[in-house]
Amino acid sequence: MTVHRMIPFALGCFLVAWGCGQADDEAGRDLSLLPAESLATLDDTLQDQPAPEKATPDQPVRRPPPPPPQVLPAGSVIELIAVDTISNTTHVAGDTVWATTNADVLDNNGDVAIPAGARFEGVIEEIEESESIGGTGKLSVAFTRVTFGGNDYTLDGISDSVGTQTEGRGVTAGDAAKVGAGAAAGAVLGGLISKDSKGAIVGGIVGAAAGVGVAAATKDRDVVLPAGGMVRLVLASPLVIERK
Numbered sequence: 001m002t003v004h005r006m007i008p009f010a011l012g013c014f015l016v017a018w019g020c021g022q023a024d025d026e027a028g029r030d031l032s033l034l035p036a037e038s039l040a041t042l043d044d045t046l047q048d049q050p051a052p053e054k055a056t057p058d059q060p061v062r063r064p065p066p067p068p069p070q071v072l073p074a075g076s077v078i079e080l081i082a083v084d085t086i087s088n089t090t091h092v093a094g095d096t097v098w099a100t101t102n103a104d105v106l107d108n109n110g111d112v113a114i115p116a117g118a119r120f121e122g123v124i125e126e127i128e129e130s131e132s133i134g135g136t137g138k139l140s141v142a143f144t145r146v147t148f149g150g151n152d153y154t155l156d157g158i159s160d161s162v163g164t165q166t167e168g169r170g171v172t173a174g175d176a177a178k179v180g181a182g183a184a185a186g187a188v189l190g191g192l193i194s195k196d197s198k199g200a201i202v203g204g205i206v207g208a209a210a211g212v213g214v215a216a217a218t219k220d221r222d223v224v225l226p227a228g229g230m231v232r233l234v235l236a237s238p239l240v241i242e243r244k
Contacts, residue, residue, distance in 0.1 A: 070113045072239040077160070078105055080120055080231040086139065087224045088129045095124045097141060099231050113241055118148035120233065122159070130166045130221040137223025139164050143233055156237040163230035166221040 072078075080099035091097070098119055105114035122143040130137040143157040225231070 067243045070107045070111065070241040070243060072105070072107060072113055072235060072241070074235050074237050076235045076239070078114070078120075078157070078233040078235070079103070080233055082162075082225050082227055082229045082231055083119075085224065085227045086124070086127070087222055088127050088137065088139075089222050091124055091127055093124050093126055097122050097124060099141075099143075099233075113239075114146060115148055118146050120155075121145040121147070125158075127223065129223055132221075135166065135221065137164060137166055137221070139223055139225055141231065146239075153239065153241055155235065155239045157233045157235045157239075160232045160234045161230075162225050162232070164223050164225045167224055168221055 078101065081102055083098040083100055086097055098121060100120065101114060101116050101118050103116050104112045105118075107113040120143050122141040124140070125142050126138050126140040128138040139159075139162050141159040141162070143155060143159070146153050146155055
């Protein structure tokens with residue numbers, strides 16, 4: 001083969017080889033590309049992932065403010081019952097006594113301010129027996145504290161009325177002297193009127209009866225507030241109850 005024939009042949013081979021290389025490159029590029037569906041799926045996966053949360057500093061716990069206190073105004077009436085029996089024979093002024101509520105005490109809004117069963121502490125200010133059958137004696141208690149729910153509250157109140165009763169003490173030596181004096185006077189008077197012993201005896205009986213009447217009329221009677229007896233408390237100043 002001559003030189004002139006070899007040049008066209010070599011040029012043809014070069015062109016064929018170059019064309020094959022271009023085809024291979026195009027095929028490689030097409031294989032490296034993902035289908036449109038694959039790209040959409042990848043994009044959706046990335047969007048579904050939640051964004052990382054940003055770290056925030058610890059915030060202090062905010063507690064709700066306490067409710068406002070309840071107030072029972074001055075002049076409020078609280079019905080109590082005595083815990084123990086109180087009598088002028090067992091108590092004197094200055095002694096501590098206790099009473100309790102048998103029903104809830106409500107404030108002006110209708111809410112329970114003091115629950116049933118709360119204990120009230122008081123001090124006897126005055127206690128005196130009755131000086132006659134028709135008398136009632138005297139018993140007055142100043143209340144200073146109420147306790148319920150494990151808390152104590154100071155108060156200023158006085159008993160307005162109490163369910164006291166009077167009890168006789170029986171015949172004493174002084175009473176017997178009154179009876180004897182009446183009998184002697186009756187006997188003397190009866191003897192003078194009838195001028196015989198029969199009149200003296202009758203007069204003595206009548207005089208003794210009169211003496212008993214005098215003793216009974218002038219006899220002191222004990223004042224007693226039995227356990228469970230009523231005590232009517234009136235607040236002298238507002239009672240403030242801090243709600244927990």
